Amino acid sequence: MAMMTLDDNKTPPPAQTKSSIAEAIVRLHRRGASVHLTQLLNKLKPSDLAPVLNGFPEHKTQELFTCITAASHAAQILTELEATHQRFVLSHSGTEQVVAILECLSPEQRERSLGTLDEETARRLRGALLRPQEPSPALEPMPYAAGSAGALMETNILALPESMTAAAAIQAVQELSSHDSIFYLYVVDEAQRLTGVCSLRRLILAEPGKTLKEFTHSRLIKVHVDTPQGKVASLISRYRLLAMPVVDEFDMLVGQITIDTLIDIIQEEHTGSIMKMAGIGSKNPNVLTQSVFQIFGARVPWLITAFVAYLIVSAILDGFEHTLAAVVQLAFFFPIVIGMSGNAGSQTGAVVVRGLALGTIHNSHFFKLLFKELAVNFIQGGFYGLCLAVASYALFQNPQLSITLGFAMMLSITCSGAIAMSLPFFFKRLGADPAVAAGPLALAFIDMVGSINYLTVAFFMFKL
Secondary structure, rough: OOOOOOOOOEEEEEOOHHHHHHHHHEEEEEEOOHHHHHHHHHHOOHHHHHHHHOOOOHHHHHHHHOOOOOOOHHHHHHHHHOOOHHHHHHOHHHHHHHHHHHHHHOHHHHHHHOOOOHHHHHHHHHHHHOOOOOOOOHHOOOOOOOEEHHOOEOOOOOOOEOOOOOOHHHHHHOOOOOOOOOOOEEOOOOEEEEEEEHHHHHHHOOOOOEEEHHHOEEOOOOEEOOOHHHHHHHHHHHOOOOOEEEEEEEEEEEEEEEEHHHHHHHHHHHHHHHHOOOOOOOOOOOOOHHHHHHHHHHHHHHHHHHHHHHHHHHHHHOHHHHHHHHHOHHHHHHHHHHHHHHHHHHHHHHHHHHHHHHHOOOHHHHHHHHHHHHHHHHHHHHHHHHHHHHHHHHHHHHHHHHHHHHHHHHHHHHHHHHHHHHHHHHHHHHOHHHHHHHHHHHHHHHHHHHHHHHHHHHHHHHHO
């Protein structure tokens, strides 16, 4: 098996910034100068043009895409478009143009693009691609689920028998004319089962007469064809690999996934986690391409729970009306205690969500992490509680108020750490994204518990 590379003979990039390119495209399109617009779009390098097209609305990108005459050039641009833009271009462009573009993609890229479309459109395009005179088995429905390692892998890889000597392996590599994706050398036995892997550097430094089995690493980091893409991305990131071998249920080597393939996926997952933590929840991070009502529809559901929680906080405050009325200074310091506990909880939540996403934190670490976060937030609460007590005494010279504020701050921050640490584990156990637990839901819950703590401490301290 051997890997193939793309032609690097590309037109040098024009000396234009992204903004000037966008302005030139808009100006030519508005004037109806289709000839000059086509020349510009066909001249621009895909890596320069794709970010500009991603900044336009989907329908405008699709209109401009029809001006790109070279199918191979359009195919390279298509692979660099955002998922929403790519899906709109494939769904609303002419079948003949789309088929020409898809034929220029590799089988893996082609199937990933078709997998983003609705079932009817994908079936229509597959039918157009499968011509009677040129049957293409690569265009048959994918045997692997979308988002799995099998759907992402490339099958043209370099695999050599374990009995081959290092000298013969080097010669085999040299005989490959164009292979810029050889990150590792994979070693297989007679049944094509993966038994070893080594870098090209290790191969070159090995003694020429040694067999591959003698010096390749047998402790392998590999994934199954059904492994979710998020898990693959996590493993490659954790072990800092350039490629990951993919095996089937019989441990036979069937392909590899390179870091290049996973870069966009890692960025999408990180973007999704950040947006969920912020309580946005939109799959399209580019607000410039969305209408006001689309943005509203994506954001409002995430705040409903927080809204209800804050209504409960208001009811709690109403229940302690006499306490607040008797000691007016308590209301003065209320935002400080609640705000600090929310900030401390956000710190803990971010650390836990990130650890769960990277795989450095597991369910078995719950109690160890709980005690550690309780200790950290107890110390933080004590420190800021002391600072608040000193500040309040300087303002009001009321020792009882200072003790109340200091103890309430320590208790609220400690509880916020426990809540922010526990919620991501709870959501993960339910099968939901832990990032959801670090958003407005966690902050609202922390504020509610903090309010109860603050007012309860005040109630008992002042015996009201």
